[in-house]
Amino acid sequence: MFSLTLMTSLIIFVDSAFSANILCVLPYFGMSHHMAFSTYIQKLADNGHNLTIISPYPSNHPNITEISMSAVVDPNYNKRQLPDKTGYSLDQAFRSLYRFYQRGQHNAALFQVDSVKRFYTDDSSEFDLLITEHFNNEIPLVFAMKYNVPFILLSSCGLLPWSQRAVGQPYNVATVSSVLGGYNKKMNVFERAMNAFEVVVYVLGYVLFFQTARDEEIIKTNLGVDVSLAKLVQNASMIFVNTHYSMHGTVPVVPAVVEVGGLHIKPKTSLSADIQQFIDESEHGVIYFCMGSLLRGETFAAEKRSMFLNAFQKLPQRVLWKWENDDLPDKTANIMIRKWMPQRDILAHPKVKLFISHGGLLGLTEAVHEGVPTLAMPIFGDQLTNVKAIMDTGAAEILDYNTLSEIEIFSKAKEMLTNPIYKQKATKLSEVFRDRPMSPMETAMYWTEYVIRHKGAPHLRSPAVGMPWYQYYMIDIISMLLICVFAILLSLHYFISTILSLLRPSKKLKIN
Incomplete structure (x- = not known):
């Protein structure tokens, strides 16, 4: 059997x-x-x-x-x-x-x-x-x-x-x-x-x-x-x-x-020993900063780079920064740089408290998956749309790249790190995101x-595929209805004018 x-x-x-x-x-x-x-x-x-x-x-x-x-x-x-x-x-x-x-x-x-x-x-x-x-x-x-x-x-x-x-x-x-x-x-x-x-x-x-x-x-x-x-x-x-x-x-x-x-998103794996130690030994948690695989963080204008460095100095958290060069000028002791970071595994660590990003969809999705709040600085393409969508859930905030200031970076980062509502919203979003058949x-x-x-x-396949736009938006039907309405109104005008002319008394000729 x-x-x-x-x-x-x-x-x-x-x-x-x-x-x-x-x-x-x-x-x-x-x-x-x-x-x-x-x-x-x-x-x-x-x-x-x-x-x-x-x-x-x-x-x-x-x-x-x-x-x-x-x-x-x-x-x-x-x-x-x-x-x-x-x-x-x-x-x-x-x-x-x-x-x-x-x-x-x-x-x-x-x-x-x-x-x-x-x-x-x-x-x-x-x-x-x-x-x-x-x-x-x-x-x-x-x-x-x-x-x-x-x-x-x-x-x-x-x-x-x-x-x-x-x-x-x-x-x-x-x-x-x-x-x-x-x-x-x-x-x-x-x-x-x-x-x-x-x-x-x-x-x-x-x-x-x-x-x-x-x-x-x-x-x-x-x-x-x-x-x-x-x-x-x-x-x-x-x-x-x-x-x-x-x-x-x-x-x-x-x-x-x-x-x-x-x-x-792959199953998470172990971090390298140096990154693992850097995160584990952080008393107040870690901020992860990455501008994606296309935009190079090392090309920040010196002024903007200094804004981030000064803001990070005022925060008690450590910072993991994807920086594509060997050296980061004026780097402080609470910052670790790497030319490439295992982003998925970093965001999965419970001590990572904030993700600073450009709003690229892959990284943003990984942050949502792990319930990490995001502070994003959109540059082009779909990034602003992505970030605004997460903002609507309460799990993200935006930095304006054009008007960027040290005060804005510090105040928004501090608010997101100290106000528990951001983590709560990010956790709820993660639960909904993961809950699928x-x-x-x-x-x-x-x-x-x-x-x-x-x-x-x-x-x-939808019947709308290949349908001419004037049919899809019913322009032909609307045009036909408008023509019919116009024809009816014209006919009514002609009919009423004819009736009125028949009912109007004829003028008598005057005899001198």
């Missing part, structure tokens, strides 16, 4: 498990984007799927065949200096779109790699799925066309306007801030107007300048293939978005949008394999 039960269980297990051939094309040079989904890619390989990855960064897994783009990566790409001034203003939409365009041009390097070109022209490979990021280009979608496979899109930030368009996700401009807009969840009339304006600028700019003028031309020049990316992207089966409603607020989403915020990884695994099992799952 036991043997029969065991055999039945094994048959069920073998039947339910399957190994798919998955192609991942992730050409973007941004290190943080790689970090956002590397854990997911590794897990797919751990689950027995055979992956072929085209990427600038190594995966080092026995089930992964790597086609490296490292030879064409600009070594300074992930070494961005802090600007003299930043801000979110009326022309922000145009400037953000231009930055996206500029930083997306390097994706043409995908076809400058000989191994990639050989792979594309080799017809011996077969795949069940394509996975690619949908950020500032759609060049990798040509592989979906070549292999005739379904594809899943990845969004390392909140859902961008052009990604919403791809899967038929409603814009909700009155209630949902554009990822790059930097507005609160509750917007006033001016912010709602600006939010709508920015979404239009982003969508039109992306379609006209990214899809058509750049990406389609790159594909044609390098591969000799004519493709309509605007039509091809409409075949997206799903998009995994690195957000969660506990952080960014509730949004009605179509089935093709799956939130996997926290997907990159499935973990982010389990969610991503389930839906990835669901798409493979159902050959792209077209039954999940």
Whole structure:
């Protein structure tokens, strides 16, 4: 009886498990984007799927065949200096779109790699799925066309306007801030107007300048293939978005949008002995200061650097500061610097009391996961939107980079360290963030394999995908109604005028 039960269980297990051939094309040079989904890619390989990855960064897994783009990566790409001034203003939409365009041009390097070109022209490979990021280009979608496979899109930030368009996700401009807009969840009339304006600028700019003028031309020049990316992207089966409603607020989403915020967070590991000792021996706890993988803290203007150093001197806490240089001028004894910090494990330590950040989504999500309050200084992109979303929960505050002062840094840091409400709010947010039917990884695994099992799952696609804008917003119906109303009013006017003319007494001729 036991043997029969065991055999039945094994048959069920073998039947339910399957190994798919998955192609991942992730050409973007941004290190943080790689970090956002590397854990997911590794897990797919751990689950027995055979992956072929085209990427600038190594995966080092026995089930992964790597086609490296490292030879064409600009070594300074992930070494961005802090600007003299930043801000979110009326022309922000145009400037953000231009930055996206500029930083997306390097994706043409995908076809400058000989191994990639050989792979594309080799017809011996077969795949069940394509996975690619949908950020500032759609060049990798040509592989979906070549292999005739379904594809899943990845969004390392909140859902961008052009990604919403791809899967038929409603814009909700009155209630949902554009990822790059930097507005609160509750917007006033001016912010709602600006939010709508920015979404239009982003969508039109992306379609006209990214899809058509750049990406389609790159594909044609390098591969000799004519493709309509605007039509091809409409075949997206799903998009995994690195957000969660506990952080960014509730949004009605179509089935093709799956939130996997926290997907990159690995189980915590031991800290190095020096960092562990530095934290353990802190009587009043530790502040962790990091400006992310792209922005280099060492490029702070001397004046701003001194503001932080002077503020930290007045606080009893120790400071772990990600500082990319060998020396930090005027560093005091309560500060430890390292060129790279094990951020996830540092934030998990119970003695870490405050996270000072630029508001990047990966670090912010890790702080939320561990219940650490955040004092953020947004510089560009989605950072202001991310921080304002956490501010609404009571677990974060903002530093204005342009008007930064020692007094502001000290007073806000001290308030967040001494007022227990911030820790309480951060702990509550962490509880809500973690409380899910499935973990982010389990969610991503389930839906990835669901798409493979159902050959792209077209039954999940919204009917809004590919619908002309004038139909989606019912402009044709409204126009028809307006024409009908105008015709009725014109007819009434003619009818009433005719009746009145008949009823009006005729004038008698005067006889002299």
